[in-house]
Amino acid sequence: MFVNGVPLVPWKLDNMDNPSISNQASLFRLLPSSSSTFAPDHDWLFYFITWVSVAAFAIVMATMIYFVIRYRRRHPDQRAQSRVSHSTGLEVTWSIIPTLIFVFIFWYGFKSFMDKANPPRDAYTITAIAWTWGWRFSYEDGAFESPELYVPRDRPVRILLTSQDVIHSLFIPDFRVKKDVVPDRLNTMWFTATEVGTFPLLCAEYCGRDHSEMLSKVHVLEDRDFRQWLSEERQAADMLPPLELGERLYVNLGCASCHSIDGSSISGGGPSFLNIFRYERPLRTGEAVMADEEYLRRSILEPGAEVTAGYNNIMPSYAGQVNERQLAALVAFVKAQSDRLTAEELEALKRLPEEDEESDEDAADEEAGDEQAQPAEVD
Amino acid sequence: MSVTTTPPITVGHRQQPSSPPPGSNYLNARRGIMSWLITLDHKRIALLYLFGVLGAYFLGGVFALLVRLELFTPSPVLAGSSEKAWELYNHMFTLHGAVMVFLFIIPAIPAIIGNFVLPLMLGAKDLAFPRINLASFYFWLAGGLFFTYVLIKGVLNFTFPVLETIWGPGGLDTGWTFYTPYSTTLTQTAVVEATLGAFILGFASILTGVNFIASIHTLRPKGMTWFRMPLFLWSLYATSIIMILATPVLAITLLLLAAERVLGVGIFDPNMGGDPILYQHFFWFYSHPAVYIMVLPALGILSELISVFSRKHIFGYKFIAISSLAIAFIGFLVWGHHMFVSGQSPLANAIFSLLTFFVAVPSAIKTFNWLATMHKGSISLKTPMVYALLTIFLFVVGGLTGLFLGAINTNVHLTDTYFVVAHFHYVMMGTVLFAFLGAMYYWWPKIWGKMYNENWARIAAIVVFIGFNQTFFWQFIMGSQGMPRRYATYSTQYTRHHQFSTVGAFVMTAGLVMVLANMVHSVAVGRRAPRNPWGGNSLEWHTPSPPTTFNFDRTPYAGDPYNYDHWRYVSEEEGYVYDPPDSDDEDITRP
Ligand code: HEC
Ligand SMILES: [Cu+2]
Ligand SMILES: [Cu+2]
Numbered sequence: 030m031f032v033n034g035v036p037l038v039p040w041k042l043d044n045m046d047n048p049s050i051s052n053q054a055s056l057f058r059l060l061p062s063s064s065s066t067f068a069p070d071h072d073w074l075f076y077f078i079t080w081v082s083v084a085a086f087a088i089v090m091a092t093m094i095y096f097v098i099r100y101r102r103r104h105p106d107q108r109a110q111s112r113v114s115h116s117t118g119l120e121v122t123w124s125i126i127p128t129l130i131f132v133f134i135f136w137y138g139f140k141s142f143m144d145k146a147n148p149p150r151d152a153y154t155i156t157a158i159a160w161t162w163g164w165r166f167s168y169e170d171g172a173f174e175s176p177e178l179y180v181p182r183d184r185p186v187r188i189l190l191t192s193q194d195v196i197h198s199l200f201i202p203d204f205r206v207k208k209d210v211v212p213d214r215l216n217t218m219w220f221t222a223t224e225v226g227t228f229p230l231l232c233a234e235y236c237g238r239d240h241s242e243m244l245s246k247v248h249v250l251e252d253r254d255f256r257q258w259l260s261e262e263r264q265a266a267d268m269l270p271p272l273e274l275g276e277r278l279y280v281n282l283g284c285a286s287c288h289s290i291d292g293s294s295i296s297g298g299g300p301s302f303l304n305i306f307r308y309e310r311p312l313r314t315g316e317a318v319m320a321d322e323e324y325l326r327r328s329i330l331e332p333g334a335e336v337t338a339g340y341n342n343i344m345p346s347y348a349g350q351v352n353e354r355q356l357a358a359l360v361a362f363v364k365a366q367s368d369r370l371t372a373e374e375l376e377a378l379k380r381l382p383e384e385d386e387e388s389d390e391d392a393a394d395e396e397a398g399d400e401q402a403q404p405a406e407v408d
Numbered sequence: 409m410s411v412t413t414t415p416p417i418t419v420g421h422r423q424q425p426s427s428p429p430p431g432s433n434y435l436n437a438r439r440g441i442m443s444w445l446i447t448l449d450h451k452r453i454a455l456l457y458l459f460g461v462l463g464a465y466f467l468g469g470v471f472a473l474l475v476r477l478e479l480f481t482p483s484p485v486l487a488g489s490s491e492k493a494w495e496l497y498n499h500m501f502t503l504h505g506a507v508m509v510f511l512f513i514i515p516a517i518p519a520i521i522g523n524f525v526l527p528l529m530l531g532a533k534d535l536a537f538p539r540i541n542l543a544s545f546y547f548w549l550a551g552g553l554f555f556t557y558v559l560i561k562g563v564l565n566f567t568f569p570v571l572e573t574i575w576g577p578g579g580l581d582t583g584w585t586f587y588t589p590y591s592t593t594l595t596q597t598a599v600v601e602a603t604l605g606a607f608i609l610g611f612a613s614i615l616t617g618v619n620f621i622a623s624i625h626t627l628r629p630k631g632m633t634w635f636r637m638p639l640f641l642w643s644l645y646a647t648s649i650i651m652i653l654a655t656p657v658l659a660i661t662l663l664l665l666a667a668e669r670v671l672g673v674g675i676f677d678p679n680m681g682g683d684p685i686l687y688q689h690f691f692w693f694y695s696h697p698a699v700y701i702m703v704l705p706a707l708g709i710l711s712e713l714i715s716v717f718s719r720k721h722i723f724g725y726k727f728i729a730i731s732s733l734a735i736a737f738i739g740f741l742v743w744g745h746h747m748f749v750s751g752q753s754p755l756a757n758a759i760f761s762l763l764t765f766f767v768a769v770p771s772a773i774k775t776f777n778w779l780a781t782m783h784k785g786s787i788s789l790k791t792p793m794v795y796a797l798l799t800i801f802l803f804v805v806g807g808l809t810g811l812f813l814g815a816i817n818t819n820v821h822l823t824d825t826y827f828v829v830a831h832f833h834y835v836m837m838g839t840v841l842f843a844f845l846g847a848m849y850y851w852w853p854k855i856w857g858k859m860y861n862e863n864w865a866r867i868a869a870i871v872v873f874i875g876f877n878q879t880f881f882w883q884f885i886m887g888s889q890g891m892p893r894r895y896a897t898y899s900t901q902y903t904r905h906h907q908f909s910t911v912g913a914f915v916m917t918a919g920l921v922m923v924l925a926n927m928v929h930s931v932a933v934g935r936r937a938p939r940n941p942w943g944g945n946s947l948e949w950h951t952p953s954p955p956t957t958f959n960f961d962r963t964p965y966a967g968d969p970y971n972y973d974h975w976r977y978v979s980e981e982e983g984y985v986y987d988p989p990d991s992d993d994e995d996i997t998r999p
Contacts, residue, residue, distance in 0.1 A: 055901045059888050075818050075888070082808035089804050092779050093797060102719070102788040106977035109720035111784035114970070119780065120727050120773070127772040131765035131811070138815025139758050146754045161594060195590040196684060198749065198824060202890025205821040209750045211685060212589060213678030216751040229899070233824040233892040235583050237594055238494050241895035296491040297596070341596050 064224040064249070065204035070141035072205075078134060148219035152185035159210040160193035160345060162239035163283040164230065168259065171352075173266035176281040178230055178247045180222055181255035187219040193345045198234035201247055207233055222249040238297045239286055272378040275362025278355055287344065290366050299340055306367035311338040325360045433857065433954040448538035449957055453545050454524035455855070460549060461520055464511035467556060471504035471563075473917060476879075476910040482897045487566075490897070496566050497896035498581040499597075503559045505584035506602070510609050511552050513840050514698065517705035518651075519548070519616055521847045522644050524855060526620060528948035528955065529638050531629035531964040536622035540615050548612035555605025558598050583894060585695070588676035588687040592668045600669055603662040610659045613701075617651030620644050629947070632966035635726060638946045642729040643708025646736040650697045650704075653740070658694035661687070685750055692743035700739045702836050704732055706843035707774055707803075710796050713846055714778045716944040717793035718785030721970040724777040731770030738767040748819045757816050764814040771807050775800065790942065791865040795846030798873045802838030806831060809884065827887025833880045845869070845923065852930070853937030857954040859982075860930035868926060871919030878912025938983025943975045950986065 059079070063072055100110070155178070156167040165174045166188075180186045190199060190210040199218065200207040208218040232243035250258060269277070279285055287298030294301060306325065309317045313336040318324055327334060329351070332344035351359065361378045364370055434451045444452055475497065478485045484493030523541065527534050535541050562579010565572040580602045582591040591599050624645050628637070637645075665687070667673045674680025676687040715722040722728065744752060744760030752760075778800060787793070809831045812818045822828065853859055882905040887893075891902050898906065940949040946969040951960050975984040 055889065056904055057885065059885065061890050071817050071821055074815060075812065075821075078808075078811050078815070078818065082811065085808060086804055089775060089779065090801065093782070093800060096779065096782040096785070097787050097789065097797070100718070100782065100785050100787045102786040104977075105788075105979070107719070107786040109718065109785045109972075112721065113784075114721035114723055114725065116724075116780075120724050120777075123776040124727075124769060124773055128766075128769050131768055131814075132762075134811055134815050135762050135765045138817040138819070139761060142757070142816040142820070143754060195594050196587060200824070200890070200892060202821070207749050207820050207823065211678075211751060214683075214685070214751060229890070231890070231892055235498075235587070235894040236590060237581070238491060238498065240498075241494065241892075241897045242490075296489070297495055298491070343594055343596070 061202045062224065062226075062228075063203070063205070064222060064226065064228060065201075065206065066221040066223060067145060067205045068203075068223075070144075074134070074137050074141065077137070081130060081134075145219075148187040148217065149185045152187035152219055153181065154187045154189065155180070156189045156191065157199060157210065158191050158193060158350070159197040159199070159232070159243075160283050161195060161237050162232070162243040162286050163281070164199075164232075164243070164245045165281050169263065173262050174281065175262060177245050179255060179258055180247060180249055181252045182222050182225055182249050184252060185219055185221045187217055190216040190218065193350065195236050196234050197232045197236050197243065200231045200233035201228060202231070203228040204247075209234055222247070225249050225251060268381070269358075270379055270381045271358045271361040272365055272375075274355070275358035275360075275365070275378075278351070278359055279362050282347070282351070282359075284359070299344055300337055302363050302366040304367050304369070306364045307369035308367070310335075312336065313338050313340075322360060322364070325363050326356060329356060329359055432956055433952065434957045435857070435954050437957045446542070448534070448542055450523050450527050450534050450538065450541055451855070451955065453541050454520050456545055457515060457519040457523060457548070460545075460552065461512055461515050464507055464552060464556070465516075467560075468504050468508040468512055469917070469920070471500050471507070473913055475500050475504055476913040478896060479898075479906045480910045481906075482900060482903065484897075492566070494896040495581065496563065498894075499559075499562045499566065499579050501894060502580050502583050503563060506559065506580065506606075507556065508837075509584050509698075509702075510555065510606055513702045513836055514613065515548060515616075516840065516844050517709065517847065518620070518644060518647055518701075519544075519612075521709070521844070521851065522616075522620065522705060525851060525948060526623060526641065526644060527627070528854070528951065528959055529641055529946050529969075530623065530627045530632070531947040531960055531966060532623065532627040533958045533960075535619050536626055537619050540619050544612045544615035544619070547608055547615065551605050551608030551610075551612060555602060555609065558601040558605060562597055585691060586662070586665060586687075587691075588665065588668075588682075588684045589678065592665060592677050593679075600666045603666050607659050607662050610655045613651045613655045617648035617655075620648040621652070624648075629964055629966045635729065636966065636968055637729075638969045639711035639722060639725070639728055639732075640705070640708040640946075643704045643711075643732045646732040647701050647704045650701050650736050650739065654694045654697040654701070657690060658698075661690040661694065664690075685747070685752075688747055688750060689743070692746045693740075696743040696746065697736075697739045699832075699836065700735055702840050704735060706799070706840045707771075708732070709843045709847045709850075710778060710799055710803075711774075712944070712946070713792050713796035713850055714781050715970050716850075716942050716972075717788045717790060717796065718782045719788070719943060719972050720781055720785035721968075721972075722777070723780035723783075724773070725970070727773055728777050731773050734770045735767060738763060738770075742767055745814060745819070746823075748816055749823055761814060761816050761819075765811075768807065768810060768814065771803075775804060775807075788942075789866075791860075791862055791869060792846045792850035792942070794866050794869050795842050795849060798869060799839055799842040799846060801873075802834050802842060802876070806834030806838060809834065821890075822887060824892055825887035826883040826891045826893055829893050830880045830883035830887060833883070838876060838880070842873075845872075848927075850942065851948070852927070853941050854948055854953045854955070856931050856934070857937050857952075858930050858934030859937050859941065860926050860934055864922065864926045868919050868922035871922060872916055873919075875912050875914070875916025875919050878915055879909050880912070882906075882909045882912075935982075938981045940975065940986070941983040943972055943977070943984040945969055945972055945975065949984075 060072060060075065063069060158165050158167060163176070165176055166178045167174045188199070190208060192210040192212040194212060196212065197210040198207055199210055204220045204222065206218055206220050208216050210216065226249055228247045228249070230245040230247050232240060236243065287295055289295055289301045290303055292301045292303040305320050308320055310320050310324070311317050318335060330346060330348040332346055333342050336342045365375060365378055434449055444456065447453060474486065478493065478497050478500070484490050487493040487496050558578050559580050561575060562581070565577065565579065578598045578601070580597045580599065582595055582597070582599060586599065586603065624637070624641060664675050668675050668677060668682065672680065674682040676682040676684050678684060711722055711728055742760055742764045744756055745764045748757050809827070812822055813828065813831060849860070849865060886902050886905045889901070891898055937953045939951070939953055947964055947966055950964060974986060974988050976987045978985045
């Protein structure tokens, strides 16, 4: 989002620059870097069609221009030099030659698509969740989520695509892959990245206001680094205090694209989180509710049940999308934006709950232990 | 190789001195506003369409420029905050696309040029159903005005929020494709009203299609067998078949969409047990053939222009005629190529891809036939021919870039990017607009009885052409680099491409203003047009410019429309004069 020309969430915009295409060389460059195993086939066909097209175009134009010059009408009554108006031989020739070329292009496009239609069995699986307007990627059966996609190099990765609301489309230009993300339908895509680096990931299916900012990044890491990242993220996800986790989720889950925290109202979005907690909320029905913790939970899980006056019922439900810890963290984050929260209460949100601290650490240890065992499992 | 030997064509009397006496042509036969608004004369209805469609084109064009302006830089241009700017952008590109598709490209050639020329080419007094013709215009007008009203409301509400308190919310931000579930759940815009507008517009299309088919079947004059019909009629015939078969599908789809939004019937919304992909199947089942509704008449015009201005019989008449029908029929079987990445099964992808390549073959055949027509012709570079040649250029670029999109593998990377935007602008906007302008210049003398300034017309054509390529060429490169379509903002890697493109749009606008100025100038003070300024031989050139209300004073006899042997250039006329070999022409007209 921009406010007065300044990007509000800066990482979103950085993202858009494709590091594989330098700004200087970009004007005539046809394709981005080829960084997956899909790219070589695609690029071969792309350049093949390009050259066929250039040749066909040149032939047609050259013939046309030559005829125009050669057979120009010099005086208004000049007649044509020939009366030939038909030749089955020619017609058949120029029907068959393009047909053969077309069938070849079809066949190559089809074959290279089919070769890679299904992911290998040992592919590493990640779930991508799209919503208006952002992405998040869920790892290790939902153990943690990341707003950006991290994948190992040289290992097939399968992505299960789910959408929380409308149709989106996951597009990674440098990998030459794209697949629609359709609500209620589990599409999959897969690829094997071949280059370490960071690449843009975009939404290619129009999905409303911030469609063009529905961006993320793909980080391709060496397998070792990838595993290390996995275990760190898993620990971090379990160790964050509620408010900090809530703040992350506020961005990662896309609340930020509809709810501000400074009191301003986002066009096409919802009310600001500023001073909601412990305030009277007017509802569309004309009633008013005191926004307590329960109300906030309901607003996130069942947004349609109590719609705030002056807004439309467009917020997606997060039931089933967030676990109990995440829900509590989101509520904590909304609470923290209210001036009716006492300083002590705020401090409490910044800490991990005392009695849980130990067991949390235990859990983290256990999971770190799991990680050690992981390689054997996934390789 | 065979040589055409077909009997000449005549209308039963020799060329009269040009321009009929005042008060006797269709333009001045009757006066008063009502004589236009309730006219049954196909030529006057064509002119009603002309002004209506040009109005729509103007509106769509203004929004094209606004869209290009917003894209001049990645940060918001037309509004202060990005949320506002992006929402406005979404309204604007929707309005541009929907108005251009439904109100300009689809009706432009059939409803304006077709309406005017089809009965003349048939040597008929009018279409088979003149009243239905008028009704179709009013359906178009009602649907069009309502549709525009709904869409423009959204944009104006943005700019002047006070308006919303007066006329309520409106607008549309779904793109012209109305994809579900966005259109049935998330968007807050006037989807139902907009679909109603498009629904009404559909009737105009269907009625025109029915009328054309009936006219071609029943009104052909003596001598005009199916394979002696001008190719433009073949293309209108093929187009009409698509119109009456495909448009009802769109209408039903839009009704279902409205039913879901209003009545909560779950058809496309997965939350109600519907399937959003089903919507795409329905939508493209209409909208792919609709591409041919737009482009086939344009190709028909090219066949006319290239033959007349090469003064040589069209090459491969039957192949061209049949290829129009082939395109119309195969065109119904390729809609799935819009959905290669939707999760459609690989088998379906393969079939749709293969059929897509088959539909490309007839287009290639047409192009080669046009070139062969020019071979050893007598090529005159009058304005209509300049447009025809430029159209071939654009059509070839559009067609060849279609190969990238037809192959599944490359489609995956390119679909939903600017490559597609560039491709369909070359095919739809490039080919159709240029052929339409070529047709306007070609039949202009017949329509108005006035000539225009050739040099200005040709210069304007070049300016529009340069502007067009400047606008759209860069979009291929952006697309293959990975810039998705319908983006209101973009990576700085594309800034220069977008800026070149925006500048191009203004160059093109300048060219179009020149076109318009020349036309207005021509109607106001243009030189009187001869009966046949180009030497064409289809029947409309055998009647005065402009024709009388009933077109011909005798039912003409039609020979081969592409035989130019008997037209002789007469410099006092500044046009061609019919000169049958046999002085006793009664014998030829009444065989
Ligand atoms: C697509 C835009 C959108 C997104 C994304 C979104 N919301 Fe909302 N939200 C709304 C709208 C609109 C309302 C007001 C209407 C309603 O109550 O349903 C709302 C209402 C709320 C309320 C009640 C506010 C009040 O006025 O009392 C809370 C709390 C809330 N959202 C939390 C969240 C959280 C937490 C997230 C992220 C997990 C989120 N929302 C994501 C649009 C959104
Ligand atoms: Cu999107
Ligand atoms: Cu199509």
